[in-house]
Amino acid sequence: QVQLVESGGGLVQAGGSLRLSCAASGRTFSSYVMGWFRQAPGKEREFVAGISGSGVLKRYRNSVTGRFTISRDNAKVTVYLQMNSLKPEDTAVYYCAGRSIGNIPTTLAEYDYWGQGTQVTVSS
Numbered sequence: 001q002v003q004l005v006e007s008g009g010g011l012v013q014a015g016g017s018l019r020l021s022c023a024a025s026g027r028t029f030s031s032y033v034m035g036w037f038r039q040a041p042g043k044e045r046e047f048v049a050g051i052s053g054s055g056v057l058k059r060y061r062n063s064v065t066g067r068f069t070i071s072r073d074n075a076k077v078t079v080y081l082q083m084n085s086l087k088p089e090d091t092a093v094y095y096c097a098g099r100s101i102g103n104i105p106t107t108l109a110e111y112d113y114w115g116q117g118t119q120v121t122v123s124s
Helices: none
Strands: 004-007 010-013 018-024 033-039 046-051 058-060 068-073 078-083 092-099 118-123
Touching (some): 018 092, 018 118, 033 068, 046 068, 046 078
Parallel strands (some): 010 118
Antiparallel strands (some): 018 078, 033 092, 068 078, 092 118
C-alpha cells in the first residue's frame, strides 16, 4: 500500500509559478511510475504529467509542455511538479498518482494510488 500526500498549492497571479510536492510512503517508490492529474470545476480529471521510476522518461499533456516540469527525488520519496507561466485555465485541484509497473499512462484507471489533492488557483 502506498500513501500519497500533496502540498504546495495556493493562489498565484497569472504568469507566476508554483511547485507542487507529493510525498509518498512505501519501500519501493523508485519502481513506481508517478503522475500528476488535475480536475477543474465541472470538468473531468485529466492527465498533466508523468515520470518513470528512474526519472529518465517523462510525459506531458500538450497544453503544459514547456511550462511545467515533473521531477522526482527517490531518496526523499517525493515527486514534484514545477509550474511556471501559470494561466487562469490551469486552475484546478491537482492530484498525485502512482502505479507500480509499466509505462507512463495518461488514463486514470491505470493508476493504483491517489493523493487527496491540492488546490491551485491562478488569478487573471
